Amino acid sequence: MIQLTHLQKLEAEAIHIIRETVATCDNPVMLYSIGKDSAVLLHLALKAFYPGRLPFPVLHVDTTWKFREMIAFRDQRAQELGLDLIVHVNQDGVRAGVNPFDSGSRAHTDVMKTQALRQALDAHKFDAAFGGARRDEEKSRAKERVFSLRSAEHRWDPKAQRPEPWRLYNTRKRPGESFRVFPLSNWTELDVWDYVARENIPVVPLYFAAPRPVVERDGALIMRDDDRMALREGEVVQTRMVRFRTLGCYPLTGAVESTAATLPEIIAEMRGSRSSERQGRIIDHDGAGSMEQKKQEGYF
Amino acid sequence: MSAVALKAVLAAQNPSAHPAAAAAPALLRFITCGSVDDGKSTLIGRLLFDAKLVHDDQLDALGRDSRRFGTQGDKLDLALLVDGLSAEREQGITIDVAYRYFATPRRSFIVADTPGHEQYTRNMATGASTADLAIILIDARKGVLPQTRRHSFIVSMLGVRHVVVAVNKMDLVGFDRAVFEGIVAQYRHMAGGLGFATITPIPISALEGDGVAGRSPNMPWHAGPTLFEHLESVDVAGAVQLAARFRMPVQWVNRPNLDFRGFAGTIAGGAVSPGDEVAILPGGRRSRVARIVTQDGDLAEAVAAQAVTLTLADEVDVSRGDVIVAVDDALTARRAFAARLLWMSDRPLASGAELTLRLGASSATARVAIAGAVDIHSFEIHAADALAMNEVGIATIALDRAVALTDYAEDRELGAFILVDRVSGDTVALGLVDAGAVRLVRSVSGDGVPSASPGRSRHWVKVALDRLAPGGWPQIVEEASWRALASLAVAALVQLTFADWRITAAAALAEALLRPILRLAHQAAWRSFERQRIARGHYDAEGSGI
Numbered sequence: 001m002i003q004l005t006h007l008q009k010l011e012a013e014a015i016h017i018i019r020e021t022v023a024t025c026d027n028p029v030m031l032y033s034i035g036k037d038s039a040v041l042l043h044l045a046l047k048a049f050y051p052g053r054l055p056f057p058v059l060h061v062d063t064t065w066k067f068r069e070m071i072a073f074r075d076q077r078a079q080e081l082g083l084d085l086i087v088h089v090n091q092d093g094v095r096a097g098v099n100p101f102d103s104g105s106r107a108h109t110d111v112m113k114t115q116a117l118r119q120a121l122d123a124h125k126f127d128a129a130f131g132g133a134r135r136d137e138e139k140s141r142a143k144e145r146v147f148s149l150r151s152a153e154h155r156w157d158p159k160a161q162r163p164e165p166w167r168l169y170n171t172r173k174r175p176g177e178s179f180r181v182f183p184l185s186n187w188t189e190l191d192v193w194d195y196v197a198r199e200n201i202p203v204v205p206l207y208f209a210a211p212r213p214v215v216e217r218d219g220a221l222i223m224r225d226d227d228r229m230a231l232r233e234g235e236v237v238q239t240r241m242v243r244f245r246t247l248g249c250y251p252l253t254g255a256v257e258s259t260a261a262t263l264p265e266i267i268a269e270m271r272g273s274r275s276s277e278r279q280g281r282i283i284d285h286d287g288a289g290s291m292e293q294k295k296q297e298g299y300f
Numbered sequence: 301m302s303a304v305a306l307k308a309v310l311a312a313q314n315p316s317a318h319p320a321a322a323a324a325p326a327l328l329r330f331i332t333c334g335s336v337d338d339g340k341s342t343l344i345g346r347l348l349f350d351a352k353l354v355h356d357d358q359l360d361a362l363g364r365d366s367r368r369f370g371t372q373g374d375k376l377d378l379a380l381l382v383d384g385l386s387a388e389r390e391q392g393i394t395i396d397v398a399y400r401y402f403a404t405p406r407r408s409f410i411v412a413d414t415p416g417h418e419q420y421t422r423n424m425a426t427g428a429s430t431a432d433l434a435i436i437l438i439d440a441r442k443g444v445l446p447q448t449r450r451h452s453f454i455v456s457m458l459g460v461r462h463v464v465v466a467v468n469k470m471d472l473v474g475f476d477r478a479v480f481e482g483i484v485a486q487y488r489h490m491a492g493g494l495g496f497a498t499i500t501p502i503p504i505s506a507l508e509g510d511g512v513a514g515r516s517p518n519m520p521w522h523a524g525p526t527l528f529e530h531l532e533s534v535d536v537a538g539a540v541q542l543a544a545r546f547r548m549p550v551q552w553v554n555r556p557n558l559d560f561r562g563f564a565g566t567i568a569g570g571a572v573s574p575g576d577e578v579a580i581l582p583g584g585r586r587s588r589v590a591r592i593v594t595q596d597g598d599l600a601e602a603v604a605a606q607a608v609t610l611t612l613a614d615e616v617d618v619s620r621g622d623v624i625v626a627v628d629d630a631l632t633a634r635r636a637f638a639a640r641l642l643w644m645s646d647r648p649l650a651s652g653a654e655l656t657l658r659l660g661a662s663s664a665t666a667r668v669a670i671a672g673a674v675d676i677h678s679f680e681i682h683a684a685d686a687l688a689m690n691e692v693g694i695a696t697i698a699l700d701r702a703v704a705l706t707d708y709a710e711d712r713e714l715g716a717f718i719l720v721d722r723v724s725g726d727t728v729a730l731g732l733v734d735a736g737a738v739r740l741v742r743s744v745s746g747d748g749v750p751s752a753s754p755g756r757s758r759h760w761v762k763v764a765l766d767r768l769a770p771g772g773w774p775q776i777v778e779e780a781s782w783r784a785l786a787s788l789a790v791a792a793l794v795q796l797t798f799a800d801w802r803i804t805a806a807a808a809l810a811e812a813l814l815r816p817i818l819r820l821a822h823q824a825a826w827r828s829f830e831r832q833r834i835a836r837g838h839y840d841a842e843g844s845g846i
Contacts, residue, residue: 002571002603006327006408015607016551016566023552023620023661048564048607050595052556135399142398161396162727163422163644165429167566168658168718172725186410188401 007195014041014183015048016167017146018130021181022048022055024171025128028181029121032058032085034070035247036203037132037184040192043201044183045130046081057084059120059129063112064089065100065249067225073204086124090116100251101229108249118154121178128179136188146185152176189245190270197263207266209243209258220254245270328531331412331427333455334437335447339468343437343506344400344413345378350513350528351404378506397423406532421450421690422644425730428455429716432536433462435527436487440473440503444486450676450690456494457640457692457732459712462536463491464500466527471505475518493679498534502527542604543569543711546576546626549660549704550618554609562593562609563618565661568713570626571603572610580616581623581704582633588613621662623704623714631714633702638738641668641695643687645721645728651685655728657699659717665700666719671738681740694737708732787812 004012021028030045032038045054060074078085093111100108121129135142145161147169162170173179184192196203214221215235222229224237229251231237242255243266260269332340400411412427414420428434434455438448455463465487473479484501491499503511503522510516513528525533547568554562572578576589592599593609602608610624618624625631643649649668657666673684674692687693708715719729791808798804 002601004603004605009327009605012566012605012607019552019564019607020661047595049554049556050609051560051562051593052554136401139398142400143396158396163426163718163730164727165426165718165730166712166716168716170658170718170720170725170727172656172720174725177725186399186401 007191007198010187010191011044011047011195013167013186014044017169017181017183018045018048020169020171021128021130021147021179025179027124027126028056028128028130029086029124029126030054030056030058030130031117031132032060032074033132033247034060034066034074034204035132036192036196036207037134039201039203040187040195041130041132041184042077042081043199054081054083057086057124059086059088059124059126061113061116061120062087062089063108063116063249064094065108065112065251067204067206067223067247067250067253069206070204070247073202077202086120088116088120088123090119099228100249105252108252112249121154126178127173128181130181130183132184133182134184134187134189134192144182144185146182147171148180148182149173150178150180154178156180190267193263193267193270197267204247206244206247209241209261209265211239212242212255213237214240214242214255221257222253223250223255225250327408327410328433328534328536329410329412329431330433330435330531331414331424331431331455331460332435332437333414333424333428333451334468335439335442335445336417338437338439338442339379339506340437341379341413342377343435343466343468343504343512344411346506346509346512347411347527348400348402349378350509351402396420397427404528404532409531421454422642422730424451425454425458425642425644428458428460429730431455431458431460433464433531433534434460435464435466437466437468438483438487440467440469440479440483443483444490446676448487449490449679452491452494453674453676453679454642454692456491456496457642459541459708461495461497462500462534463496463498464502464527464530467501467503468506470503470510470516470519471508475503475510475516477519477521480522500524500530500534502530541709541712543629543631543706543714545629545631546570546572546578546624547629547631547711547714548572548608548610548624549662549714550620550622550624551661552620553618560611562611563624564607564609565624566607567602567604568623568660569604569711571601572626573601574598577627578612578624579627579629580618581625581631582702583622585616585618586614586627587616621660621703623660623662625704631704631706633704634699635702636696636698637705637733638671638694638696638735639717639731640734640737641687641693641719642730643689643691643693643728644730645726646689648689649687649693649729654722655719656722657697657703657717657719657731659703659705660714662703664703667698668719669696669698671695672740694734694740696738697731705733707735709734783812783816 030041032042042058049055058078062071074085077083090112093116096111098108098111103111120126133141133144135144140158143158143161145164147162147164148156149162150156152175164170171179187195195201213224215224215229215231215237216222217232217235221240221242223242224231240255240257241259243258243260244253244255247253258269260266332343334340396415398413400409400413402409402411412431414424414427434451436448436452436455438444452463465484467480467483470476470480480501480503487501488499502524503516503519504527505516505518506512510518511522511526513526515526516522524530547570548563548565549568550563551565554560554564572589572592574589574591577586578589579586590611590613592602593611599608612618623631623633641649649670651668651670653668655666655668657664670685670687670693671683672681672694673687674681674694676692681694684693704714705717706714715733717731717733718727719731720726721728787808790811791804794807795801795804
């Protein structure tokens, strides 16, 4: 009899979760952040409903500070796959001039990501939103459920989570409540890359090393993606061979120096790495427990 | 040692060490359990640390956190690597089950770190439900505690067959062999009846690292394996019991266009190929598998745990919750069964409660009748009619519709269920189908089993309506109009034949009223017969079979 590999088991588990959501929720949506996890999630969802089309729209919460290459990639994929793509920007935040430099990473993330996400979910009355978060990313995510219940105000209560034994998911919710659904909960960063390689899934080129214009700021290598980023005194833009392990708003995402320009090179580099994936994420380090706090407020 | 110094040591020890090794062929899922402060989180922190799985930036954060929240003075508090919630850090306890993923060159691991507090037993049980092995931690200074017994019992009930008894904090008892051996003897005596396939005792100090990764110079008397050696080599093949014959609960019906009708689901057991004869439960309709459809092309065979879409050769009615099985499978759909329950809500469960059952892809309304509860100290079963939070009980469960299910011991997929509160939506119980359970209560208590549906007579009108029309008002209206029509038709026929209005009236009345009454009476008699059978411990199929 066929023996399933670890990756095949993870794939089956994710497809099971995605189908369970569609079978039991009225109005699901997939959060699409354009990163590698989103790429894998989208790929799995297409598999789950084959030969049918994706039975839900795809939502990108655009902070207006994403890398330009990310936006181009998003639009290209949406067209190729015929996705029903919703792009939401928090216009209140734009009008108020919120940005990562003057407002600080915390306020920027809160207004342009967390609040924006809540606006979009409320406006479309989505009752389930898929996300690509994994338990291995961060300590408070390690305690997250696959079907994570949020109150009508989108709050996460880590102390009142429903037990989730076996693969029996309790998809009952009261009016106004919604789920964040995490089909990749049990995947690790390495699993994601192994799967991207196995399935030939297109990812944003920023993951591969290339000469890019970067500035050293607060110990991180920030890529100057456009001239909205003003240089501080003494800062110089240098062209260095870098890549990104994780993608977010460009002023808040640190690059790593690397020569890994292909998938096998990335995987080999990661196997030898001594730092964690989210190290480059400035918003994770706004204080101990800061991810947990952001999640309670409605962040993914 | 400071974080920086440690990093240097790590780098020197293992220049090519890396936090995510090559995917090892075998995966081991295990849990750590034990009483509060036995050092479960410290142990997992130690495992990650010794396996060189802690990244530099995480070590830096750990150094900061240790100074702020740590309980180990100047040393790194390894527990802080896993206790991720603020409340957990503040209180220094684990509240929720946390999953950790790591790999060594020999194996990959998923660890569920589960809470020790009795209050959070449900989270511990959740971790145990998918585990191949359990590490039971025992504090060398305290020996076997009530929580050790409770956890061992729950782990055994959920089908975990391999146990490591890790006697921790050996450094605090001077690495005394006699202390270790005393505790191991105590544990073996306690766990004698729990049916574990292997019990492996290992003396350790999670804090200092003795007995975890390398042999301990402090305990030369220990001839057995270190924890790492054991975890990397233990054979847990067949640890999870799955059905041998093909079974697949239908999760979702895929109808993208008029020409395609596929049944999507995850295979619960066995294997399937195109051409295989299958039956659909409940009901027993038969067909053949036409195709196994995936985006990567049609498959010639699919096996347990694969998520696939099947098409059938015939136009049969199949919907979510039905189970497609091999035609000669013994699985049957039932309306009543016996089970073990772990009650997880702070509001006690009383006999007669109505809850929603989720099993496989099925959902049904369940009425619970408690037959007994398990004494956590003696593991004996005594008669009971209510269950408090974290209590394990035995119950009979009556459903409003037939659901394909079987014993948990035979099939983990179709023998496991949860119960959901119909108002709050909370998951309030974890359950295992267990045909033998009620007989166990009877043999202990000797006073039979409480009725499956108390309070029935008080609400007979509601019950009668429910029986006739479980679909609620729309169905009642439909039923009534159908009755009226049928009755009119009979009246017309009789009037034409006999031309006597008395015979016509009698026939019309009989059609309108007598038939439903007879149906109810027959149902009631049948149900009472069925209840008696359950009480006697017989579990023949009811509802439908093949």
